[in-house]
Amino acid sequence: MKRPTINDVAALAGVSRATASRAMSDYGRISADTVERVKAAALELGYQPNAVAQSMRAGNTKTIGLVVIADFTNVFFDRATKGIVDAARDQGYEVIISNTDENIAIEREAINTLLQKQVDGLIVVPSTAAVHDHLSPTSRQNKPLVIIDRMVPGVNATSITTNDFESCEAAVKEAVAKGHKNLSFLIATSTIEGFDSEKPMLRNTTIEDRVNGFMNGVIDTKSKKAQWVYCSENPATAEAAVNHLLDSKAPPSIIFTSNNDMALAVLKVAGKRGLELGKDISLVTVDDSQWLEAISPGITVVERPVDEVARLAVEKLLEHINNKAKKPEKIVLPTRLISRGSVANLKAK
């Protein structure tokens, strides 16, 4: 009743298990006749090789570990996950997934567990740029590592990120060109409670990049009025922050949000206040989703090449695993501003 092993196959075929192994993997010198007999025996027994034993012997598991945060308000990480799983499978690798919920302690533990399970490499979305001792070559047993979505300065590993700066800047410029003079920015960050106009420490380079892009847009366009609100990721707080903006003395005509959590808050508040999107209030966010395009008006967005990020992450990781890669690379992929109806053209009036 137990799974057949290569020994059973060998016995049935009347050969030694070394021969059986050779026959199954088509290596070494072996007669076509034997191969056939062994394969027939394997088929008859329903033999399936035990990958754990193979890993034990070979010293590799053909498995990579993915440490990621799950986020259901944008499809970036979901699509990245799918992209990575699919790309890995194409190369004969499976993926073990860990979700960190952006918690560094969980991230640490996840990486540890993955290493104990002997993954051949790691793809990580680091929860913070501030702590990275657990990503050092020693901590990761010299296993290859590719960091995606965010950079972690100080870690000697390949990273695949996106150039959010430029498109965020472009978004501001476009809004100003359309006549928006009173701008506002709603930035999500887990480093504070509630919301505040003071810029706090930002935990990751991606958000920093977006903020800088927005900022530069403001400077370049010489916009006088620009309000900044940094806000915790809590939905209720986000709505409060939006209300705060709209209740200010000089309410903004447009809100740029750093992610879709914040954009949802804007939509909700707009709905409650009866404000029409793209008319009474304008909105720009980051990370495209199908629904952002489908609703009316569609929402203007900074789109990031998530499939490309995923594809490259696997490609680069495997290069390192197979020792074909030299030095770590810092790859930054371009983003794209997709203009839709959520930004009102104030000049047309």
Added chain:
Amino acid sequence: MKRPTINDVAALAGVSRATASRAMSDYGRISADTVERVKAAALELGYQPNAVAQSMRAGNTKTIGLVVIADFTNVFFDRATKGIVDAARDQGYEVIISNTDENIAIEREAINTLLQKQVDGLIVVPSTAAVHDHLSPTSRQNKPLVIIDRMVPGVNATSITTNDFESCEAAVKEAVAKGHKNLSFLIATSTIEGFDSEKPMLRNTTIEDRVNGFMNGVIDTKSKKAQWVYCSENPATAEAAVNHLLDSKAPPSIIFTSNNDMALAVLKVAGKRGLELGKDISLVTVDDSQWLEAISPGITVVERPVDEVARLAVEKLLEHINNKAKKPEKIVLPTRLISRGSVANLKAK
């Protein structure tokens, strides 16, 4: 430069590797003194147990395989995946993910690979109810299996599904109560090309369940006019199907869609035609997302308890893995109709 093994720890601590192993796992009779010395040695060397070797010995991997379809237009599978990964981790299990894109050949292969990797159990979203030889106890080496989202009649395994029938029926009744007399149904199915009003073979019980729920609603409310369109999952085709409905002699006042792909098509077409949702055209769909609630008007939806599905799937699977489970169960969880503004109240006029 190599990872230290238990032998290295034993050597450093001056004990046999059997003793070292005992010390590390706190089992058997062993002096507190030795335990301390061994653990100190382990710490000094940065010893991490090799889970592959442990699996080899123990005959289990503390890993489960998840075979799922990725779908970015609704969060059901994404959230299920997260729920499963998190629940598994709580119990000390990791999850290897395979995406099938609803392709039976890939599903077969994925299950096979997972079994070769010696997962302790499988959670599967079967791509079709029609084929299931690969899910039989023999094909899966008698490894425990839990099927989610859809039932596969004929497979002897625990399944966790949702009762979409009732809420879909309720949705129709509510719409009729609001004065809708001309109903339409847009059902996604991968079993046909293009779209058609003839009911094709449906590949899974979940869609079947929704159709039956809608159908029963029509019957119960004695609605005379009801148009049915079965449509391939292609976005362009879906839009064409919506246009077809709206261009018919008696255009429906409401469209019930079987999933969010179809709902997006309705939104797009409505946008292009300048139809206002919840006024000129009404919409009900299945599977809630944050954006369905955030936009104005919100979209009425049949919500399924995805987190509960995930939690239960892991719970039941582990019961089977630990031999605590008796017979396979067919668990059906209740769904809920969430009414929002996308269904116009025609009687109020």
Added chain:
DNA sequence: CTGAAAGCGCTAACAT
């Protein structure tokens, strides 16, 4: 309380 030895299933040197 601890050590020696066996063995999980596999493959690659090393024979023959």
Added chain:
DNA sequence: ATGTTAGCGCTTTCAG
């Protein structure tokens, strides 16, 4: 062309 043997790293009898 095939068989014998060793060993990947670990845990668990079995002895002592």
